[in-house]
Amino acid sequence: MMPASRLSWSSQAASTAAAALRRFVRGVGATVTAIDRADLDPGVAAMPGVTLRRESAFGLAPEPVDWLFSDIIAYPDRLLALVTAWIAAEAARRIVCTVKFQGATDHDAADAFAAIPGGRLMHLFHNKHELTFVWERPAA
Numbered sequence: 001m002m003p004a005s006r007l008s009w010s011s012q013a014a015s016t017a018a019a020a021l022r023r024f025v026r027g028v029g030a031t032v033t034a035i036d037r038a039d040l041d042p043g044v045a046a047m048p049g050v051t052l053r054r055e056s057a058f059g060l061a062p063e064p065v066d067w068l069f070s071d072i073i074a075y076p077d078r079l080l081a082l083v084t085a086w087i088a089a090e091a092a093r094r095i096v097c098t099v100k101f102q103g104a105t106d107h108d109a110a111d112a113f114a115a116i117p118g119g120r121l122m123h124l125f126h127n128k129h130e131l132t133f134v135w136e137r138p139a140a
Contacts, residue, residue, distance in 0.1 A: 076109030
């Protein structure tokens with residue numbers, strides 16, 4: 001079994017994300033701090049080690065976490081600023097987030113995410129008009 005991790009989760013509490021989070025938390029015994037103004041899936045909220053902070057992810061100062069997951073509905077440049085702030089603060093060891101586009105694809109923002117050292121930008125099977133960005137802090 002993997003050691004317990006501290007996670008920060010910000011999302012719109014989609015049922016697929018909630019189900020994945022339940023499996024992950026059970027599998028590794030992680031503690032999760034969800035940052036969201038919306039209610040969590042009841043099954044997730046009832047799990048041991050899960051807490052909800054009702055606030056904006058954009059107002060949150062970076063703090064040490066092993067994983068930062070984000071499914072925030074935001075303009076790509078705003079999410080880019082959030083991600084780069086967490087990376088610059090050396091607060092997250094790993095980041096996984098969805099980059100959501102409204103209307104035309106913001107290629108400049110996509111290029112900026114792709115240019116982050118250690119990062120990878122992908123179009124996953126279930127991504128519609130969005131991309132998934134993953135990043136891991138380099139080993140010291």
